[in-house]
Amino acid sequence: MILVGLLDSPYVRRCAVSMKLMGVPFEHKPISVFRGFDQFRAINPVVKAPTLICADGAVLMDSTLILEYIESQVPEARRLMPAHGIAHREALRLTGLALAACEKCVQIVYEKQQRPEDKRHIPWLERVIGQANAGFTELERDLEKASPWAQGEKLTAADVMIACAWRFAQHMTADEVLSPKYPRLVQHCVRAEALPEFASTPPD
Secondary structure (H helix, E strand, C coil), X not given: CEEECCCCCHHHHHHHHHHHXXXXXXXXXXXXXXXXHHHHHHHCCCCCCCEEECCCCCEEECHHHHHHHHHHCCCHHHCCCCCCHHHHHHHHHHHHHHHHHHXXXXXXXXXXXXXXXXXXXXXXXXHHHHHHHHHHHHHHHHHHHCCCECCECCCCHHXXXXXXXXXXXXXXXXXXXXXXXXXHHHHHHHHHHCCHHHHCCCCC
């Protein structure tokens, strides 16, 4: 399998770290959706990172859908997503919060880097910043129960997404998402980044 996209994307990194944690071998092609647009388009006409090229040549996109497929290919004991009941629902809830917060941070970055300054819509930017912080505030509250991970002793898919989202937020939107407000998220990210699967998969 080949994972396409730069690791500065929290979604690409989420997939890469998760695949390593589940012991799934893959090749990484670090192609930018901006600088390598034509090269990426030859693989996936939609030019969406991450893109996964399966062993039989099938092309998947969207990190959640890619990881749903990957989880279906490994034994249950190696999966990161809890399989059943309340634990499964809780992992979905936490992952959804992290994805939402991350999406809003991406929108902040695009607004600041891709739109000319004289064309920025400040009320929209303020709204998106508020949404990002709302997501992280909920996660900060949830991590009060961490022991040591969000759902107990075992790291889950939610922990990976939370850590990837927070690392991205602090790398790209630190002025809008202030780390002193989120000490538990800081600790969570430090703990996750110390794992070899994270440490060997740094953002580009």
